[in-house]
Amino acid sequence: GQQVMQIPQYQHVQEGEDFTTYCNSSTTLSNIQWYKQRPGGHPVFLIQLVKSGEVKKQKRLTFQFGEAKKNSSLHITATQTTDVGTYFCAGRGSGTYKYIFGTGTRLKVLA
Amino acid sequence: DAGVIQSPRHEVTEMGQEVTLRCKPISGHNSLFWYRQTMMRGLELLIYFNNNVPIDDSGMPEDRFSAKMPNASFSTLKIQPSEPRDSAVYFCASSLGASHTGELFFGEGSRLTVL
Numbered sequence A: 001g002q003q004v005m006q007i008p009q010y011q012h013v014q015e016g017e018d019f020t021t022y023c024n025s026s027t028t029l030s031n032i033q034w035y036k037q038r039p040g041g042h043p044v045f046l047i048q049l050v051k052s053g054e055v056k057k058q059k060r061l062t063f064q065f066g067e068a069k070k071n072s073s074l075h076i077t078a079t080q081t082t083d084v085g086t087y088f089c090a091g092r093g094s095g096t097y098k099y100i101f102g103t104g105t106r107l108k109v110l111a
Numbered sequence B: 001d002a003g004v005i006q007s008p009r010h011e012v013t014e015m016g017q018e019v020t021l022r023c024k025p026i027s028g029h030n031s032l033f034w035y036r037q038t039m040m041r042g043l044e045l046l047i048y049f050n051n052n053v054p055i056d057d058s059g060m061p062e063d064r065f066s067a068k069m070p071n072a073s074f075s076t077l078k079i080q081p082s083e084p085r086d087s088a089v090y091f092c093a094s095s096l097g098a099s100h101t102g103e104l105f106f107g108e109g110s111r112l113t114v115l
Helices: none
Strands: A004-007 A010-014 A019-025 A031-037 A044-049 A055-058 A061-065 A071-076 A085-092 A099-101 A105-110 B005-007 B010-013 B019-024 B031-038 B042-050 B053-056 B065-071 B074-079 B088-095 B110-114
Touching (some): A004 A085, A010 A019, A019 A085, B031 B074
Parallel strands (some): B010 B110
Antiparallel strands (some): A031 A044, A061 A071, A085 A099, B005 B019, B031 B042, B031 B088, B042 B053, B065 B074
16 A cells, blocks of 8 residues: 655754755655644644645745655755644545655754 | 534543544535554554545554544544554544645544553
């Protein structure tokens, strides 16, 4: 079945440093979504990417969808303590409503 | 809108007992998902419904787990009998489906502890 892996599993950065998490699917995706989960909270939608090679920006966050629609990345520029949490990608295969979540990357930002 | 509402927020029970988790999706959403989150296995999709019909239950661990969606505003996830390895946070999420962005709206989760 479809599997979605993320690296790294954990990342500790100093406040102000950049951060990137990578997401890889075993199958081609129709679209990919990114979520953030604060400690003790629930996943909250950040963005959706649909087109091959798509790049979207939200303030300090940049999201990319690979040309083959099998991988994606989230890059945060100049991290802040409010960026702390676990970032998940979630991929959907064609012809299904089913989103498979990646393994997540837990980000800690040291002030 | 109140968002996705789950109950109970916390449940502690003993092995062998029946557990029922409840979910009220956002009004107008036609897809509903049950996920389970643990440290070891991350966020696992258990089952999803489209227009109240179970579409894919391949993630349901075993026969002890069952889920129903009797109408568009209510779903239950039942575990009978419960076991310690069922301890996890269970999330319900709803969405408008592929016709919209497909964004999943999660409830706050039900934290289950089976002793």
